[in-house]
Amino acid sequence: MTTSTTDAKAAEVEDGIVLETESLTKKFGALTAVDDVSLQIESGSITSIIGPNGAGKTTLFNLFTGKHAPTTGNIRFRGNEIGGEEPHDIVTSGIVRSFQITNFFDELTALENVRLATQARTTGFRPGDFVRHHGGIERPIEEARRVLEQVHLADVADRQAANLSYGQRRHLEIAISLAADPELLLMDEPTAGMSPEETRETVELITEIAADVTLVLIEHDMNIVMDISDRIAVMNKGSLLARGTPAEIQDDDRVQEAYLGGGSDE
Numbered sequence: 001m002t003t004s005t006t007d008a009k010a011a012e013v014e015d016g017i018v019l020e021t022e023s024l025t026k027k028f029g030a031l032t033a034v035d036d037v038s039l040q041i042e043s044g045s046i047t048s049i050i051g052p053n054g055a056g057k058t059t060l061f062n063l064f065t066g067k068h069a070p071t072t073g074n075i076r077f078r079g080n081e082i083g084g085e086e087p088h089d090i091v092t093s094g095i096v097r098s099f100q101i102t103n104f105f106d107e108l109t110a111l112e113n114v115r116l117a118t119q120a121r122t123t124g125f126r127p128g129d130f131v132r133h134h135g136g137i138e139r140p141i142e143e144a145r146r147v148l149e150q151v152h153l154a155d156v157a158d159r160q161a162a163n164l165s166y167g168q169r170r171h172l173e174i175a176i177s178l179a180a181d182p183e184l185l186l187m188d189e190p191t192a193g194m195s196p197e198e199t200r201e202t203v204e205l206i207t208e209i210a211a212d213v214t215l216v217l218i219e220h221d222m223n224i225v226m227d228i229s230d231r232i233a234v235m236n237k238g239s240l241l242a243r244g245t246p247a248e249i250q251d252d253d254r255v256q257e258a259y260l261g262g263g264s265d266e
């Protein structure tokens with residue numbers, strides 16, 4: 001994303017709030033997975049969502065991406081209600097989720113994988129749709145190269161995805177997400193399973209990406225959470241227990257209690 005595009009998008013965000021939930025609730029039968037959550041995500045910030053197992057973090061992401069429709073309550077993205085919208089429409093509007101599971105074609109190169117994503121955005125071509133032809137691919141390729149550079153994979157652009165290291169494959173996932181030109185990127189445990197070196201590189205990459213894109217992370221590693229977050233939202237048993245800066249969260253007795261009482265994810 002270019003700086004001018006980012007500026008233009010940021011200017012459209014009222015009060016600097018890019019995503020807002022209001023009394024958001026999701027029930028699965030008798031179970032309330034997300035319970036009356038009102039949360040604001042500021043444009044340009046890194047927000048980490050933390051909480052013990054089963055706290056509702058993934059369900060919250062699934063509500064943001066349209067995988068689940070809210071039972072009650074609202075989700076507004078740049079002022080527009082998106083609760084219950086189709087996943088594809090939500091991606092198009094600017095919310096993209098980066099998956100921790102591999103979500104690309106092993107037999108294609110890194111560049112080809114990202115190019116499918118840039119092509120999907122610029123020409124309507126969908127990954128997996130190899131039959132229809134939608135005209136020129138120079139621009140998508142150019143964009144794909146730029147995105148690979150952004151995630152420090154330019155050197156391995158022509159290597160098959162199958163032959164990338166674990167850390168590189170995870171960065172390729174991030175590249176594919178960025179290729180959709182998101183305004184808000186949701187990342188689910190971006191450093192899970194990584195070596196300390198890969199973790200360090202990924203944390204660095206996340207802070208670089210945050211210059212262009214608003215980020216919301218689900219992250220279990222408290223060192224990373226405290227290190228990179230502007231804001232932390234703590235969930236417990238579906239509810240938003242606390243929200244604040246890393247310093248505020250560290251000092252919050254309710255948070256300590258929830259983690260000690262409810263068991264942590266580690």
Ligand SMILES: Nc1ncnc2c1ncn2[C@@H]1O[C@H](COP(=O)(O)OP(=O)(O)OP(=O)(O)O)[C@@H](O)[C@H]1O
Nearest residue numbers: 028031033051052053054055056057058059060265
């Ligand atoms: N599709 C579903 N159907 C029924 N129950 C669900 C569904 N998805 C989640 N749940 C339940 O909702 C609650 C919240 O789950 P969720 O996965 O959102 O928690 P989480 O905070 O992401 O946990 P973890 O850190 O373990 O991934 C859990 O009790 C879970 O079993």
